[in-house]
Amino acid sequence: MLDGVFSFVLLDTRDNSFIAARDAIGVTPLYIGWGIDGSVWISSEMKGLNDDCEHFEIFPPGHLYSSKQGGFKRWYNPPWFSEVIPSVPYDPLALRKAFEKAVIKRLMTDVPFGVLLSGGLDSSLVAAVTVRHLAGTKAAKRWGTKLHSFCVGLEVWN
Structure with missing residues (x-):
């Protein structure tokens, strides 16, 4: 467990x-x-x-x-650990629900939080799910409904 x-x-x-x-x-x-x-x-x-x-x-x-x-x-x-080939057919709605559940599960906090955006699809999806979920939480009442996002830029050297 x-x-x-x-x-x-x-x-x-x-x-x-x-x-x-x-x-x-x-x-x-x-x-x-x-x-x-x-x-x-x-x-x-x-x-x-x-x-x-x-x-x-x-x-x-x-x-x-x-x-x-x-x-x-x-x-x-x-x-599923021992399955070589998945036996369950692809279900986009099940995948979406599992992804949303995984993101929401990790939003329990007693301090302000934000997302680090890499520029890829996965971090953008995490941010989108977080924004939708944030509105009705204790965290939103405490720190507001605006999600803070960050990104890291690297200077290109030639």
């Missing part, structure tokens, strides 16, 4: 066992390494493992590691 962007380690101080997990698609960085003495190291930066581990690798997205079992287990197993 984990949902969102995360990576974490939980320590059970009763027996010093731990579990570590990473979000379903690997948004947050997480690495795992093994020391010469058999110790297991977990870090959000590879440089945290470089000096103390003889072997390290990227912690796989959608997995958890248990010190008791000594290995990885995939926790993220959506029904």
